[in-house]
Amino acid sequence: MNKTLIVAKREFLSRVQKKTFLLTTILLPLLIIGLYAAGIYFSVSGNDSFKVIIADPGKFIDDTTNINDATFTYSNQPENEVNQQLTDKKIDGYIFIPENYDPLSKQAITVKSRKAVSFSTQESIQRKFNQLTEQKKLAQLNIDTTLYNQIKSKTKFDWVTVSDDPKQSGKINSGLSYGLGYGMGLFIYFILFIYGSMVMRGVMEEKVSRIAEVIVSSVRPFQLLMGKIIGIGAVGVVQFLIWAILIITLSTVFNMTIGADQVEQLSSVSAEVKETAITSFMKSFESVNVPLLAVCFLFYFLGGYLLYSSLFAAVGCAVNEDPQDAQSLMMPITLPIIFGIIILNKAVSDPYSTISVFGSLFPLTSPIVMMGRLAHGVPMGVTYWELGLSLLFLILGFLFTTWLSGRIYRVGILMYGKKITWKELIKWGFQKNI
Amino acid sequence: MLKVQNLKKYYSTQKAVDDISFEIQPGSIFGLLGPNGAGKTTLIRMITGIIFPDEGQISLNGQPFNAIGDVLQIGYMPEERGLYKKMKIGEQAMYLAQLKGLDKAVAYKNVKTWFERLEMESWWNKKVEDLSKGMGQKLQFVTTVLHEPKLIILDEPFSGLDPVNANLIKDEIYRLSKEGATIIFSTHRMEQVEEICDQIILVNKGKKILDGTVSNVKQQFKQHRFNIATDGELNLNSSHLYEIVQQKQDSALIQLKEGAQPNDVLQSVMQSGNRIIHFSEVLPSLNEIFISLVEATPSARQFQTVND
Numbered sequence A: 001m002n003k004t005l006i007v008a009k010r011e012f013l014s015r016v017q018k019k020t021f022l023l024t025t026i027l028l029p030l031l032i033i034g035l036y037a038a039g040i041y042f043s044v045s046g047n048d049s050f051k052v053i054i055a056d057p058g059k060f061i062d063d064t065t066n067i068n069d070a071t072f073t074y075s076n077q078p079e080n081e082v083n084q085q086l087t088d089k090k091i092d093g094y095i096f097i098p099e100n101y102d103p104l105s106k107q108a109i110t111v112k113s114r115k116a117v118s119f120s121t122q123e124s125i126q127r128k129f130n131q132l133t134e135q136k137k138l139a140q141l142n143i144d145t146t147l148y149n150q151i152k153s154k155t156k157f158d159w160v161t162v163s164d165d166p167k168q169s170g171k172i173n174s175g176l177s178y179g180l181g182y183g184m185g186l187f188i189y190f191i192l193f194i195y196g197s198m199v200m201r202g203v204m205e206e207k208v209s210r211i212a213e214v215i216v217s218s219v220r221p222f223q224l225l226m227g228k229i230i231g232i233g234a235v236g237v238v239q240f241l242i243w244a245i246l247i248i249t250l251s252t253v254f255n256m257t258i259g260a261d262q263v264e265q266l267s268s269v270s271a272e273v274k275e276t277a278i279t280s281f282m283k284s285f286e287s288v289n290v291p292l293l294a295v296c297f298l299f300y301f302l303g304g305y306l307l308y309s310s311l312f313a314a315v316g317c318a319v320n321e322d323p324q325d326a327q328s329l330m331m332p333i334t335l336p337i338i339f340g341i342i343i344l345n346k347a348v349s350d351p352y353s354t355i356s357v358f359g360s361l362f363p364l365t366s367p368i369v370m371m372g373r374l375a376h377g378v379p380m381g382v383t384y385w386e387l388g389l390s391l392l393f394l395i396l397g398f399l400f401t402t403w404l405s406g407r408i409y410r411v412g413i414l415m416y417g418k419k420i421t422w423k424e425l426i427k428w429g430f431q432k433n434i
Numbered sequence B: 001m002l003k004v005q006n007l008k009k010y011y012s013t014q015k016a017v018d019d020i021s022f023e024i025q026p027g028s029i030f031g032l033l034g035p036n037g038a039g040k041t042t043l044i045r046m047i048t049g050i051i052f053p054d055e056g057q058i059s060l061n062g063q064p065f066n067a068i069g070d071v072l073q074i075g076y077m078p079e080e081r082g083l084y085k086k087m088k089i090g091e092q093a094m095y096l097a098q099l100k101g102l103d104k105a106v107a108y109k110n111v112k113t114w115f116e117r118l119e120m121e122s123w124w125n126k127k128v129e130d131l132s133k134g135m136g137q138k139l140q141f142v143t144t145v146l147h148e149p150k151l152i153i154l155d156e157p158f159s160g161l162d163p164v165n166a167n168l169i170k171d172e173i174y175r176l177s178k179e180g181a182t183i184i185f186s187t188h189r190m191e192q193v194e195e196i197c198d199q200i201i202l203v204n205k206g207k208k209i210l211d212g213t214v215s216n217v218k219q220q221f222k223q224h225r226f227n228i229a230t231d232g233e234l235n236l237n238s239s240h241l242y243e244i245v246q247q248k249q250d251s252a253l254i255q256l257k258e259g260a261q262p263n264d265v266l267q268s269v270m271q272s273g274n275r276i277i278h279f280s281e282v283l284p285s286l287n288e289i290f291i292s293l294v295e296a297t298p299s300a301r302q303f304q305t306v307n308d
Helices: A004-015 A020-044 A079-087 A118-140 A144-154 A173-209 A214-215 A220-286 A288-319 A323-349 A354-361 A366-374 A385-414 A422-430 B040-047 B070-072 B087-098 B104-119 B135-146 B163-178 B190-196 B215-221 B262-271 B286-295
Strands: A051-054 A071-075 A093-096 A111-112 B002-012 B017-025 B029-033 B055-062 B073-075 B149-157 B182-187 B199-204 B206-213 B225-228 B242-246 B251-256 B276-282
Touching: A004 A071, A004 A220, A004 B087, A004 B215, A020 A220, A020 B040, A051 A079, A079 A093, A079 A111, A118 A144, A173 A214, A173 A220, A173 A288, A173 A366, A214 A220, A214 B073, A220 A288, A220 A385, A288 A323, A288 A366, A288 A385, A288 A422, A323 A354, A323 A366, A323 A422, A354 A366, A354 A385, A366 A385, A385 A422, B002 B040, B017 B040, B017 B055, B017 B199, B017 B206, B040 B149, B040 B182, B055 B276, B070 B073, B073 B135, B087 B104, B087 B135, B104 B135, B135 B149, B135 B163, B149 B163, B149 B199, B163 B182, B163 B190, B182 B190, B190 B286, B199 B215, B199 B286, B206 B215, B206 B286, B215 B286, B225 B262
Parallel strands: A051 A071, A051 A093, B029 B182, B029 B199, B073 B149, B149 B182
Antiparallel strands: A093 A111, B002 B017, B002 B055, B199 B206, B225 B251, B225 B276, B242 B251
16 A cells, blocks of 8 residues: 555544544534624624613603613603712613704704713614604604605615626625625635644654654655645545534424424415515525535635645644744744635625735635635636636645645654754755755 | 665765765674764664765665665664554554555564564553553564564664663564674664674764774774783782783783783793783773774764865
8 A cells, every 4th residue: 555545544543533533523613603603692782781761851752652672761850860870870871852952953962871882882872862853853844754765765776797608697696605705715714724733733743752763764754744634634524524414414404393383384474575585595596606616615625725734734843842833833824824814805795806816816815715706606706717827826836835845844854852943944945955 | 785885964064974885794783883973873864765865875785775665674763763652552563564565464464473472462452652661662673673674773772671671672683683684783882782793883973983893893902901810919010021000919900012922921920920810811892992982082073064
């Protein structure tokens, strides 16, 4: 058997046979999703606990039925009483509507609070107040409410991109493209980090356990390096499969239990609404070229992994026992990955901007950035020749990094006791005689 | 078996190996000696194909050395040696044997044989982290010779071993040598070299400074000193034949003068009425030769600039 494969087999089995493998495989995506969900939850529900009294001693507001909710309470008390409640810390703040208040005058409304008011709370207070005064203003100006609503109604737009390929033309759902592109880019970002550092630790294993010299006397360093990269890559593929199976079974089970009874109840209420929402979503999903996207995703995932894992390996072989050394050496590698995710933000909303085009061609960022552009479809998000060029650059890029880190690895793996800098690593990579 | 010609390896700050040539006969035990930093490891790494020489040739059995093809012929136990800590011992031995190029069945058979021979069968499913240092070393030795190499290179094989296990390994080395394997033994422990090696070379500052069999080298560096012991009091005076180096009540160490023959010395001592029970030449130990040769140079190797 080829020695690269023997090494790959050991790297693969030693990880997959670990008791923690299945556990981390399942827990990792849950952790990531949980982290994001928590982030979104906290940013949305940040102003829950803010209690405001609308103090209206002059009875400016006629219809008080729909005012009270978790945040707002209506009150006829005079200002000094409400103020007392504020100093007694019973409420967080109050809006004082002066007697004989004229909504058409530019008179300012005072909002008093004990603590700083967040931006979103300010917004909701302003929205609430404008809602309350709107009817008053209309009545004062003698404007018919239905007329006013007609003026206010927004024009609907259909965004259609025209393409030479008739199948590709049609409505695009930019929300879907945005989500899809961002999701895939983010996924590759995590992949690069997780498996890259896994390769780095794998490479350190030989040095830390001092077996490097024994191994390189029977295997060429490049075979060892490639064996490690392939073996750990295979672990990644297996984890993918587990996640895919997990998602498919979970969604099937979900559909079977929830779908049967719940949907029926729902459909009677809002059958029409649901119908249109779902069909339009399905239609826009049809506009996504799934096979092309899947193939490209796989390609960029593998290309990005090979490119970065060999760079991480170069760092790993330079580290002795001190993980602190790895931290500083990793900086130049992690920067382009983070840069990639920043460009991705731009690429999902504006795929043809200069920075997006650059990011999707540059091999260190293209695995992440190209996902954002590809989700818009070809050629709406990216032209065919750009895609081809990007793939070519990625292949050239990973050939170059594996060649370079193979050379660095040959020297680094036998180097002990010395703290290495990137300058030296590059020197090892290009020196003539080893 | 192994022939090394004009081997050179220069690093940016050192001439690690500077024009070294030697030849090793098949089946012999060859000692590669030298102080720390003399270039032994670099020399060995070139012989094992880990690094390539700048200049010079290495040939194995008359054929030019091929770093990839000849892996199976060589077993190397470096001084900097370790094992995968989390791996089971049996699997580890199998893995290392397969990396040498053995197929699975042969690897299994060889591992079994060696484990039985060194009474390690019960270790198979244990992890390396459970082993003591000496046990680990035993395992390392086994993994070095598993693939029945023709050339075995051992760098400080006994460091850290207790006398019992050291003897065990020593016996195995003798046995492998008798079965036809050539053994290169790199160390700076001279007493082991005297005991084991047929031929030695001494390397210092990247150059070979001594080459020969152990007895030849000793003859070459002998100082014509003799031990004399008598039954009863020893009556001895320096003469034109010898000088007394050290004298005790019933024994002495003497230094023969230029041209003096041991027979003449013995006769003159006997004429003085001594009853001699012991008379023997004192050959210098390799340790003394080593120190005298190396001591002339600064003990720590200095960095030098290399112009090439």
